[in-house]
Amino acid sequence: MSLQGTVFSRRSFLGGVAAAGAASWLPGCRSVCSGKGPCSKFGGVQVGVITYSYRSMPDKSAEAVLAQVVGSGVSSIELMGDVVEKYAGASLEKVAELRKMYADAGVGIHIVKFGNIGDKGCTDERIAYYFNVAKALGAKAITREISEEAAKRVGPMADQHGVKVAFHNHTQINAITYDGPILSYGKNLAINLDIGHYVAANEDCVLAVIEKYHDRIFSLHLKDRKNKANKGANMPFGQGDTPVVEALQLVKKNKWRIHADIELEYPVPQDSDAVREVAKCVQYCRQALA
Template identity: 55%
Template sequence: MKSNERRTISRRGLLGSAAAAAALAMAPGGALRRVGAQATDKPNSKFNGVQIGTITYSFRDLPGTAEDILKYVVQCGISSIELMGGPVEQHAGVPAAMRGGRDMTDEQRKAMQQSREAQLQWRLSAPMEKFRALRKMYNDAGVNIHIVKFGNIGDGNMSDGEIDYYFNVAKALGARGITRELSEEAAKRLGPIADKHKIMIGFHNHTQMTPTTYDGPILSYGKYLGINFDIGHYVAGTNQSPIPIIEKFHDRILSLHLKDRKVNNGPNMPFGQGDTPVALVLQLLKREKWDIPADIELEYRVPPGSNSVAETTKCVQFCKEALA
């Protein structure tokens, strides 16, 4: 990747403004205030036609109820989120799951199986009212749940009834799609079901994705199968720019995950300090007017004295200035 690609935007200017925004986010009360705006204003992170959001995982170091996550998102000035399934189902009252281990007794294994069965039965009969109420709570605060992440949907022996439940939850939340990990076997299973529900499945990549992954049959199993393209992982795993992938598959990309990683499986870095052309990707979306949400996934180490809300706010400001 050419170094001059990453310097199209002034790195110093972006990082300086981002630091200022982060300081505001960490001010008493945690409210992100904009010049000339009232504290009660709803967030708006759609900049020049490009929707910037985030994923629940960005705040993994903080308490993680659906209410907590909404608070963090609003503090960051973000108006769109990929909400992970755990907080969604917990808010709706799913029975708690028992966690297992290698040294479990037969009695513990039986109890764990019973807890899994209780969750399954709950899912097969859960009313959608609580999910619609969750959607309203977020929408009233100015935040759209545009994607919900159910990482194991379509795996193993999951029944059609449970898969339908996950799609119905996505509809109740107002989501345009569901994300899960990259799997051709899951694509075969989910393709016809996604087409039936008219809700997209976005396959999320780690460093296993190559430039030719989607030249294969994975997207052919249904027209509602798509890509949740993690540009940072792609750069780290291939040492190549993600822009050709976006240009080629823009009509099948459900969303992007934004992070800035170094090449050669290098570490996550603050935006503007790695090898991922985050600013150029955002400018491409703006220029082509492609309706592809770009969600910040904060994975770099939070520095001492900061927190994930402040660091995510820096990322938002970076994106905003890249799209100015």
């Protein structure tokens, strides 16, 4: 399935988004967001960003990350766990303060990433803490890398806490990975499908994977990688082989409640920064969902 000819040319659109710069927000979208701050919900699809995208920015404090997110025009995020822990430590009251600070700026936190949840060295107490942090943030899911051993351990706890644990992929999965038992260990185990990494590793169409597992996919990671035959390089949106446009439109068409989170991995140009580049990606997604 290709919608490039009927909607817009992915390459030609780059000229339009280049002018976006570090857009603050889009007032015309406020009716579907909180009514304040940025809005990145387009056509019923919540576009967000994983805050790992701002790793090249010098200030990594919670306050700075919030300013970066707002500067990119994003209203919902996957927040890296280290940002939370540096701000709040072990205090759930401080976690709630962080949530309020972000909410007051119009930014929701739908996922928090704790990459070691369920690992052998992660105690049950630590896992419970992660779930409690997620709830204090208002997050509906925690993300980590795919691991069946972790799934066995956290599945029952995810059900107990009512918070999903969504598994992220790099290039290690294929079209039948989730046919296996990994999601069977708890009804709140889910998928954080990185479509760019999938395209770089496989020859089949990632859109079919989205359709197949849509009821277990909590979020997509959006990046535009070249395919396996083209060495899998990370490219600016519209220059790779990943069907970002088609994936977004598939979610929109079916009204699936799947978050679509930008993960900036292509090299940031010398005359730009991560805030501006994420803003370009947001505008690309907005146009795709128009």
